[in-house]
Amino acid sequence: MKRALLFCIFAFLLLNLSTGSAHNPFTSQPEKSHKVLASPVKSRLFVKIVFLQHQLREKMSFLIREAKSEKKIAPIFLLAMFAFLYGVIHSAGPGHGKAVALSYILSCKPKLSQGLMVGNLVALTHGFSGIFFVLLVKFVLHASITQSLETGTYITQIISFSLISLMGVIIFVRSLLNWFKKGSDEIQRQGWLFANPFATAFSVGLIPCPGVVMVMLFAISLGLTGLGIFLGVCIAAGMASTITLIVLAGMSGKSFILRLSDRQKRLRYILEYSIETLAGLLVASLGLVLLLANL
Amino acid sequence: MVKQINYNKYIVMVLLMLAVIGVGPVGSHPHVFIAQETKIIFDENGLAGFKIHWTFDEMFSVMISEDFDEDKNGRLDKREIAIIKEKAFGYIAPHNYYIQLKIDGKPFPVKFIKDFNATLNNGKLSYEFFIPCHVTAVKTAKKIVLSPYDPEYYSAVYFPDKKHLFLKNQDPFEIETKVERDMSTLIYYETVNPLAIFFKFCLK
Numbered sequence: 139m140k141r142a143l144l145f146c147i148f149a150f151l152l153l154n155l156s157t158g159s160a161h162n163p164f165t166s167q168p169e170k171s172h173k174v175l176a177s178p179v180k181s182r183l184f185v186k187i188v189f190l191q192h193q194l195r196e197k198m199s200f201l202i203r204e205a206k207s208e209k210k211i212a213p214i215f216l217l218a219m220f221a222f223l224y225g226v227i228h229s230a231g232p233g234h235g236k237a238v239a240l241s242y243i244l245s246c247k248p249k250l251s252q253g254l255m256v257g258n259l260v261a262l263t264h265g266f267s268g269i270f271f272v273l274l275v276k277f278v279l280h281a282s283i284t285q286s287l288e289t290g291t292y293i294t295q296i297i298s299f300s301l302i303s304l305m306g307v308i309i310f311v312r313s314l315l316n317w318f319k320k321g322s323d324e325i326q327r328q329g330w331l332f333a334n335p336f337a338t339a340f341s342v343g344l345i346p347c348p349g350v351v352m353v354m355l356f357a358i359s360l361g362l363t364g365l366g367i368f369l370g371v372c373i374a375a376g377m378a379s380t381i382t383l384i385v386l387a388g389m390s391g392k393s394f395i396l397r398l399s400d401r402q403k404r405l406r407y408i409l410e411y412s413i414e415t416l417a418g419l420l421v422a423s424l425g426l427v428l429l430l431a432n433l
Numbered sequence: 434m435v436k437q438i439n440y441n442k443y444i445v446m447v448l449l450m451l452a453v454i455g456v457g458p459v460g461s462h463p464h465v466f467i468a469q470e471t472k473i474i475f476d477e478n479g480l481a482g483f484k485i486h487w488t489f490d491e492m493f494s495v496m497i498s499e500d501f502d503e504d505k506n507g508r509l510d511k512r513e514i515a516i517i518k519e520k521a522f523g524y525i526a527p528h529n530y531y532i533q534l535k536i537d538g539k540p541f542p543v544k545f546i547k548d549f550n551a552t553l554n555n556g557k558l559s560y561e562f563f564i565p566c567h568v569t570a571v572k573t574a575k576k577i578v579l580s581p582y583d584p585e586y587y588s589a590v591y592f593p594d595k596k597h598l599f600l601k602n603q604d605p606f607e608i609e610t611k612v613e614r615d616m617s618t619l620i621y622y623e624t625v626n627p628l629a630i631f632f633k634f635c636l637k
Binding site for chain 1: 463464465466490491492493495496497498499500520521522524525528583585587588589591
């Protein structure tokens with residue numbers, strides 16, 4: 139019974155492919171905004187989470203103003219804490235690379251350290267691309283933020299979804315070859331580039347995080363660029379902790395299922411490669427669906 | 434000898450995972466927070482429409498004012514308001530301007546709005562607009578439901594704690610209003626019943 143239950147939860151984890159629109163509907167032409175994929179998860183707790191997220195944003199706005207007017211260091215500690223919490227909660231929402239990070243660890247047999255690195259890198263790249271985007275648009279291009287965000291998001295989404303699709307296809311094809319060659323070293327080497335945590339993190343985290351963009355902009359509007367960057371880093375760290383937790387859960391789930399079949403080598407072999415094939419197929423499908431929806 | 438599996442460790446992991454993901458997919462996404470005040474306006478025949486007032490959170494307000502308050506004077510002039518209407522409001526028209534209406538149980542699509550205005554007040558952005566919706570009052574009660582939400586969930590529209598519902602020219606009519614969750618509608622990936630203004634009115 140426990141096995142069945144855990145397998146169901148694990149399967150659900152694998153299927154958790156929801157994503158959200160990164161386009162701001164107020165400033166994006168309707169034809170450019172993509173459809174949001176429905177999630178299999180239904181929960182009413184989110185009302186409280188939304189409320190909490192709103193409160194955190196309000197508190198951050200207040201403290202940033204206080205830091206500006208009183209020129210004290212004290213609000214910055216609180217701000218760092220709120221920004222981190224905001225990142226933790228914010229990244230639990232759709233998108234933010236959870237599905238792909240999870241699929242990576244399911245399909246690429248990383249060590250624990252590699253799995254953790256992927257979780258952290260995805261979030262940090264996502265957060266840092268938001269910081270980089272704002273600095274570029276405000277101080278180098280001197281362009282409109284809303285229009286640049288629209289264009290930047292569109293371009294990075296196309297690149298990111300293409301890379302995700304390609305990564306999924308390669309994982310899938312490699313896993314098919316594994317079925318026949320039983321995981322030869324040659325096949326593992328061929329997939330190295332796409333099993334590389336940096337490549338995965340780059341392809342997923344490329345899209346600027348709108349949450350980081352808004353906090354950065356607010357701080358910059360008050361002349362606090364340094365504080366904006368610092369808060370962006372704190373939000374990215376918060377997002378990293380959430381995604382890391384999900385990656386850890388995924389790795390534990392996979393390891394648990396494989397350990398259940400320790401005594402039956404053939405069953406273990408089938409399970410391991412099934413997970414890999416399914417993960418590759420899902421990543422490729424997710425990437426393609428998102429890519430087609432945005433073209 | 435068969436190695437014992439430590440279930441506790443996995444159960445903790447699964448609980449942690451559910452804590453994060455179980456509430457996740459819809460739980461935390463909004464990037465824009467909007468406080469809505471609603472004025473229900475009547476004329477001599479019955480319902481005339483709704484005056485909607487939105488106040489945005491400070492961070493989104495900055496994003497819009499940075500781009501559209503071109504002279505950076507903290508106020509929006511007619512030209513700036515016209516640009517905002519086109520480039521930072523009009524695009525939500527396909528979503529009924531986030532105002533979902535039902536008249537006697539039937540959806541009423543909000544196709545257009547009137548009298549759009551945008552203001553900046555201490556850095557906070559507000560939008561105000563009128564939704565024409567003519568419903569003639571008769572002896573039997575007409576039931577209206579107004580529920581504000583963004584179906585894509587980029588924005589969270591909520592009713593503030595202070596008084597947020599007002600009536601205008603209501604004297605000739607008998608009116609009952611209440612604000613509660615609309616149990617007949619599920620939003621945000623079918624997880625939540627949205628808050629809605631329910632009211633019914635008829636001739637006195």
